[in-house]
Amino acid sequence: MKVIALLLSLSLLVITHEFGHFLFARLxxxxxxxxxxxxxxxxxxxxxxxxxxxxxFLFFNATTPESWAEENLADEDxxxxxxxxxxxxxxxxxxxxxxxxxxxxxxxMASEPQPWEYRSKKPWQRLCIISGGVLVNFLSAxxxxxxxxxxxxxxxxxxxxxxxxxxxHELLLAEGFQNGDIxxxxxxxxMTDIAKTQHTLLLDNPKVVTVRRHMTVSDTTITGDTxxxxxxxxxxxxxxxxxxxxxxxxxxxxxxxNPRDTNLLFAIRSPFVxxxxxxxxxxxxxxxxxxxxxxxxxxxxxxxxxxxxQYLRDHANDSITIGVVRGGAFxxxxxxxxxxxxxxxxxxxxxxxFESIHYDYNFFQALPVGISYGWNQLVTYASSLKIxxxxxxxxxxxxxxxxxxxxxxxxxxxxxxxxTALLALILAFMNIIPIPGLDGGHILFTLWEMVTRRQPxxxxxxxxxxxxxxxxxxxxxxxxxxxxxxxxx
Numbered sequence: 001m002k003v004i005a006l007l008l009s010l011s012l013l014v015i016t017h018e019f020g021h022f023l024f025a026r027l028x029x030x031x032x033x034x035x036x037x038x039x040x041x042x043x044x045x046x047x048x049x050x051x052x053x054x055x056x057f058l059f060f061n062a063t064t065p066e067s068w069a070e071e072n073l074a075d076e077d078x079x080x081x082x083x084x085x086x087x088x089x090x091x092x093x094x095x096x097x098x099x100x101x102x103x104x105x106x107x108x109m110a111s112e113p114q115p116w117e118y119r120s121k122k123p124w125q126r127l128c129i130i131s132g133g134v135l136v137n138f139l140s141a142x143x144x145x146x147x148x149x150x151x152x153x154x155x156x157x158x159x160x161x162x163x164x165x166x167x168x169h170e171l172l173l174a175e176g177f178q179n180g181d182i183x184x185x186x187x188x189x190x191m192t193d194i195a196k197t198q199h200t201l202l203l204d205n206p207k208v209v210t211v212r213r214h215m216t217v218s219d220t221t222i223t224g225d226t227x228x229x230x231x232x233x234x235x236x237x238x239x240x241x242x243x244x245x246x247x248x249x250x251x252x253x254x255x256x257x258n259p260r261d262t263n264l265l266f267a268i269r270s271p272f273v274x275x276x277x278x279x280x281x282x283x284x285x286x287x288x289x290x291x292x293x294x295x296x297x298x299x300x301x302x303x304x305x306x307x308x309x310q311y312l313r314d315h316a317n318d319s320i321t322i323g324v325v326r327g328g329a330f331x332x333x334x335x336x337x338x339x340x341x342x343x344x345x346x347x348x349x350x351x352x353x354f355e356s357i358h359y360d361y362n363f364f365q366a367l368p369v370g371i372s373y374g375w376n377q378l379v380t381y382a383s384s385l386k387i388x389x390x391x392x393x394x395x396x397x398x399x400x401x402x403x404x405x406x407x408x409x410x411x412x413x414x415x416x417x418x419x420t421a422l423l424a425l426i427l428a429f430m431n432i433i434p435i436p437g438l439d440g441g442h443i444l445f446t447l448w449e450m451v452t453r454r455q456p457x458x459x460x461x462x463x464x465x466x467x468x469x470x471x472x473x474x475x476x477x478x479x480x481x482x483x484x485x486x487x488x489x
Contacts, residue, residue: 005407006400007089009420011037013137013427014092020136021094022081024129031116032081033070034095040086047084051077079116096129099442100461119458123450130442134428138378141424144417146363146370152414154359154369157268159183159192161355164269165214167306171256172201172265176247180269181211184244198265199380205252213245254386272305273348281344286335288345289326296323305347313341378425399476401484437468 014037025032036044043062048055051073058064070078086092098117113120118129165180173179183191186206191197200206253265272294277284294308295301298321302308312320319336337343350356361369406419434444441464449455456464 002404002407006404016140017133017137018094020132024132025096028125031097034082036084037092038086039088045085049082050080127446130439134432137424137428141421142371142374144421145374146366149361149366149369150363155351155356157356159194162268166266168266181213184212185210206249209247211245212242268350269304270350270353272308275346275348278344283343283345286333292324292326294324312337316341435468436464437472
């Protein structure tokens, strides 16, 4: 299911990105020779082109017929685009006439520029054409977020409402944090949003973090008066209380943390409450029921899902006794976790267990919310790229395996559209980086021409394009190599 979700998401992103280029190219009467979803090295799954008044199709084709060639078509058909689907799902392309990119070699640029070619257009028109993909990806992300909020609404769990606190990364535990702490402020600024708190801790190199910490204290009451010779009776009562602790941060987390762990600085400690069972669930066979809340294992009190999950992993294939609260009553059940320490259950979300806030919107109310949310996501992603410039930052790069892992194992439309919107923002930002071979490289050269009124030579652009493609392939190899290494780890 993850593979299907990833392919569908990437297909949507590629089509919308390339359509942005196509839209502006056609707006300025520039020919688009080919429009492809996925790459078609050696052969295509599908080719389609309209000429002589009707559509023509080819399936699993390696060579396009001469009759489809531009020079052999009637004048009214020369502007028509060849549409295709390749077989290598690593992207796609929009072959714009007269534009130096990965679809052309130097011989194709040797002829005199034609009025319907990209290189014949004014600089501002070329800037619009090359920026179209980034623009459409960004706008499509904002539209998706808007539709998500209009359809599902928006749920927020304030930082302080996770009553069991949080589990912290070992680096934060070494700084003086304790599992169960709730962060109140960072460098004197109150924290209320979980994602923003993670971001601030990692990227802003804070000096002092203030946490709210649970503590059990004993109250001692003395009765009697020794002066009157009365016996002294001491009574002790335990009570729960909270106090605040300022934790000085000695290290810059960004320099110390593994780039693969940057989203794991802290996680919500929530009760282990069963939402539903998977097929062949060990827990269901043992008599557990939906709504059961696990409170102990082998007579050891446990209230947090992270502690319980770790215990289960440590006792894979062992017979254990699980204590649950069901309808206000305590029951004990014997169950055997599978070889991976799993019971075959899905847990209730912290949003359902703690006091969260839900907002409902119609489309027009959701529009500013979606725009604001999308912009904040983009800013957060852009600022997090500083991780790549740390000593082991390259280890944080991920390829298609990492992208696939973002999607849930079971199909969920909310997750699919949320992840697709995020990937659209990432694609837009990555493409605007001024590397030759990416849209950002073309934008840079076009802006240079607009400022200096001197157009870079075609030879220079060809060399720059080649260098850029080498860099991009190197990044692709590193990113997917990291995924392979982590599989074996």
